[in-house]
């Protein structure tokens with residue numbers, strides 16, 4: 374390999390200093406997606422950085438993303454898991470952080486065949502419908518009482534319930550218990566901690582010092598998460614022993630599979646990591662999408678009116694939006710795509726590791742290098758998107774572009790073998806939640822936000838959240854009555 378690639382060089386980038394590499398030039402950045410986008414304007418759509426001991430290659434254009442997924446997907450499909458993901462060996466059974474070996478394949482296969490097939494997802498449609506109805510009832514109550522709705526939290530609670538009834542046939546929370554608020558805080562903090570630049574990741578020799586306290590924080594959160602899943606698993610095992618009717622859901626399948634675990638403890642560790650992956654990866658991403666979409670709609674009344682019109686004419690006042698209706702709502706789909714373009718919930722695809730040295734479009738990607746795909750930059754690239762900063766869903770009515778991993782200018786779920794396996798469920802949840810909020814209610818901003826403008830700043834982590842959570846006032850649409 375070395376002989377074959379000796380004529381190639383790393384992609385261009387700022388000259389590194391000894392030992393620290395380019396770390397000092399980057400400065401303390403709390404928004405790496407923005408910093409890296411401006412670097413791409415200087416060094417081009419593929420550039421390299423030496424971040425401490427780690428050679429890092431950053432891709433910021435659809436052309437290079439296409440190269441990656443079409444020509445080098447396997448060689449570059451390893452993961453550069455952050456040190457934070459290694460706490461209590463979480464990464465050893467995590468679909469998100471495992472390298473693409475037999476263990477990753479078997480865990481991913483179980484999830485895709487037992488959870489995300491159309492047939493499996495269809496079998497839980499009516500339970501999910503019930504959960505969306507609870508969301509509408511909650512908002513209806515807030516509208517009657519004249520209180521503002523924290524959109525992200527309402528969407529998060531619903532997502533949590535939609536996921537838990539699909540994965541383990543249980544309700545996680547009701548709207549007034551406060552549990553989902555605690556869980557949301559934990560997921561937000563885990564995402565921010567795992568995604569933030571960490572000295573331990575740049576200098577693996579310093580890992581044991583945990584200079585930024587990331588391990589300590591994650592240990593604390595793990596305790597809460599582990600406790601919640603332990604309770605869930607123990608109660609299912611007890612029910613099974615007592616002869617209760619099998620739920621035949623993913624949790625039953627996971628309990629019955631060994632997937633190579635060599636002891637009871639290891640099996641439990643595997644269950645915690647898999648459930649952790651699904652709940653952590655599935656909640657914030659989906660609820661943030663609804664929150665960003667609502668924030669954009671509230672600032673674009675004409676777009677909101679068009680969406681109201683589509684929902685009123687296609688669904689009508691008597692019916693609720695169902696998952697099977699999504700295909701008949703092209704404007705709703707365009708609004709979701711436009712939201713995912715401007716506000717990709719995962720701004721960088723999860724960091725990849727070169728499993729071997731690769732010649733990549735005339736450049737060298739050395740074995741072990743870290744590869745980042747800046748989805749945020751690709752969605753705002755002015756050579757692809759006219760007026761990229763304007764929220765204009767119509768662009769997706771004019772061009773046939775989808776986010777399923779074939780159109781590399783829109784890859785909020787990634788592409789290739791590591792594409793998000795939860796996409797089919799996220800697709801249903803996000804469209805139905807957003808569509809229902811708009812079908813049943815008019816929305817306005819509280820006075821202060823209406824006067825001063827909405828704060829659209831971002832909080833960076835593995836996921837990209839609104840730094841100030843969106844609050845809005847719901848007004849029931851006349852003539853529509855929530856049951």
Ligand code: HEM
Pocket residue numbers: 468469470481536650651652654655656658659662717718719721722723724785786787788790791792793794795796798799803
């Ligand atoms: C709008 C919602 C969502 C978005 C935008 C999203 C996006 C992503 C992205 C960008 C990745 C990384 C892909 C890569 O590195 O190439 C990913 C991975 C993953 N997502 Fe999602 N996701 C969403 C919802 C969900 C849901 C609902 C679930 C499950 C319940 C889920 C489970 C996962 C898992 C397990 C992985 C790791 C896959 C692997 O590394 O093999 N996601 N997601």
